[in-house]
Amino acid sequence: MRKVALVGAGVSKFGVRKASYRDLIWEAGKACFDAVPAVKPKDVEGLVVGSVMPERTAFQSHISSMAAEALGIRPSALSARTEHMCASGTVGIRYAYAFIAAGLADLVMVLGVEKLNQPSGDEAILNMGTGVDREWEASFGLTAPPCFALAAQRHIAEYGTTEEQLAMVGVKNHTHASKNPNAHFQRGATLEQVLGSRMISSPLRLFMCSPITDGAAAVLVASEERARALTDTPVWIRGTGQALDGFQLTSLHENYAHWPALSRAAQAAYGMAGVRPQDVDVAEVHDCFAIAELIAYEELGFCEKGEAGAFVAAGRSDYGGDVVVNSRGGLMGCGHPLGATGVAQAAEVFAQLRGEAGARQVDDAAIGLTHNNSGMGEHVVMIYGRESR
Amino acid sequence: MSYFRATDPFPLESAEHTKLHEFYARLAAGRLATTRCAACKRLAWPPRAFCGECASDRFDWVDLSGEGTIHAFTIQEVGLPSGFAGPRVFAIVKIDGLRVFSILVDAEPAKVAIGQAVRLSPLRVADDPSGNARWLPAFRPA
Structure with a gap:
């Protein structure tokens, strides 16, 4: 090829x-x-x-x-x-x-x-229900927030992840977005603001969710x-992987805190690229909801299963940490115009690997990763490099 | 021409619209049913007219117990689609070894718990465009 x-x-x-x-x-x-x-x-x-x-x-x-x-x-x-x-x-x-x-x-x-x-405005939310199963899910009024809320509850129950740790993802990404003139939100957010924002679907609050x-x-x-x-x-596009666990909620892993398809997509991409998780300098991951970013750390191999809450709390996914995640502000800060999101993620990695990201620049970024998902059951991972293999 | 909105969130359940009509006919009679592949005998949820394991399109209808337990749930307060109101309890219900996605009706949100016993409570929703009654498989506390 x-x-x-x-x-x-x-x-x-x-x-x-x-x-x-x-x-x-x-x-x-x-x-x-x-x-x-x-x-x-x-x-x-x-x-x-x-x-x-x-x-x-x-x-x-x-x-x-x-x-x-x-x-x-x-x-x-x-x-x-x-x-x-x-x-x-x-x-x-x-x-x-x-x-x-x-x-x-x-x-x-x-x-x-x-x-x-x-x-x-009311049709906008109704339209989002087309992304889940019409007959067996959306007919009950299901859209994305309750799906990811189920994952968040499971992660909290199983690993002791806290609401503060979920909120820290919102703080980080809104803070990054404040340096991105193209972002939907540019005012940043404090921990108090995120934890004090209104409940959307327990335990996910407004500032833990991406907007329309x-x-x-x-x-x-x-x-x-x-x-x-x-x-x-x-x-350079160094690697790519895509994998499916299922479409309907009841087809996914019984424990919603486990996203095996993301792990498989990542392994395919890493293998093709010849890089390891610890080689990634900058990652754009699909933070449609705070829990999605936490589970992505684990399935992408940035930390062990169950340790994502501590990983974000220690600043390991921020500037100065192991890997800078969502430097452009992610879906939470930039917004999530569905089809545009994956391309905007690639555009951010492109800028970072060329040293053109301005106030958001990650020092000496050489390997970048993007992760885009369609619900919790399907994942796409791309790995980019400053050098061709 | 005035603004026309065509947003029917419910399935077309009548026999001329779906091979799964029998599910809805039984649901209207208060029964929860699903399909079993006639070839490999795999029990499915939700019901399906094609087996993803053995590729058979022959299937039989079987009644489930209609009583199960909550495997997972979340309560959505706001941001629901037009026509749906919060707080709304979405739940995964375990029945006869299957996981069924649904909502919990007539439940006090603060008292919903994992492991709670629930039973089928067919929910009548808007009639279809031909005036046929439509039902969804909702649950209530047992």
């Missing part, structure tokens, strides 16, 4: 945006093309768009062609949309990676976009030859 690298990235402002679905596509596309002046839209051979529910929000399907036209891209090698709920963006990057590695394309844009806050956010992000993915022609500092 050929080597594959990121050569450019751009992110729109995330938030409750006064912008249309197409406006967001334009903003992320503009930011990405601006980052690679040598590339014009006509040079891009393929486009993959990660987007979950434009049919319900923008009342639009046929998404990849719509976005290609909006950006002036005329795909000749690949045009596709990926819908994989919250992991749609990273799944899109995997498609681009595979096509380029196989020699079927040399330069592909992956764009993630979601306009969740329309047509109305509009936004878009784009990356340019290239073959080795094209990458070296475009930049002196490509960021």
Whole structure:
């Protein structure tokens, strides 16, 4: 297989945006093309768009062609949309990676976009129920928060994880987001604020949850030859893995604090990349809820099972610790525009590994990881390197 | 044209819409049922018309006891979808060795506990677009 690298990235402002679905596509596309002046839209051979529910929000399907036209891209090698709920963006990057590695394309844009806050606020939450099983789960009013609350309760019961430790994830990520001008929230948060925020689904409080956010992000993915022609500092895709435990809550591991699919996805990615968990300098993990970040530390191998609460409390996932987790502010601080999230994670790792992350820069970051999940039962892991293998 | 909203959160349960109609017919009669694969005899939850183990599409309906215990639960206070109100008790109920996702109705949230005995309490929800009654398999404290 050929080597594959990121050569450019751009992110729109995330938030409750006064912008249309197409406006967001334009903003992320503009930011990405601006980052690679040598590339014009006509040079891009393929486009993959990660987007979950434009049919319900923008009342639009046929998404990849719509976005290609909006950006002036005329795909000749690949045009596709990926819908994989919250992991749609990273799944899109995997498609681009595979096509380029196989020699079927040399330069592909992956764009993630979601306009969740329309047509109305109450519909926005109802729409989120499309991500769980309609017949057996969403018909009861289930959306994501109670699912992850079940995991949090189990982790608390089994390992003595505390509400303060859950809150520390919120404090860390909101603090990181305060240094990210594209983040939904930029005011930071104190432990008191997080613990005093209203209860959403016990034990998860508002500041332990990601919000409903509009936004878009784009990356340019290239073959080795094209990458070296475009930049002196490509960021290499070193490994990737994806694994499924199940879709319905009752198909997952009986103990919701255990996410075996994440461990399997991580092992696949580490093995392919030839790196170990302790080699990772910067990690963007899927903190849709605070408990998700804690369980991710364990399943990704940053700490032992059950030790995630102590890991965050000791600052080991923050600047100066073992690995800086969610330097851009994570889903909690940046917001979670579903399809855009995985691409925005890649954009952050791209900036970190090139030393271009500004106030958020992690010293001498050489290996980066992204973790994107679709519910608790399905996980995607990417590993990036400053050096090709 | 005024703003039209099409948001039906409930399944289409009638025989012309689903192979699982029998589940809902029994539920309306107060019975909790599921499918057993006719080929490999695997008991499923939720019911299914295709066996993911042996790829058979032949199945039989079997009644479950309708009485179980709470394996896990959470209480959602706010942020529920339009049409659903908090506090709402979501629970995983263990019945006959199966794990069933549902809600607990007529329960005092503060008194819900893991291991608590619960029983089936079919919940009538909005009729389907043709006016047929629809039911969901909810539970209540035993």
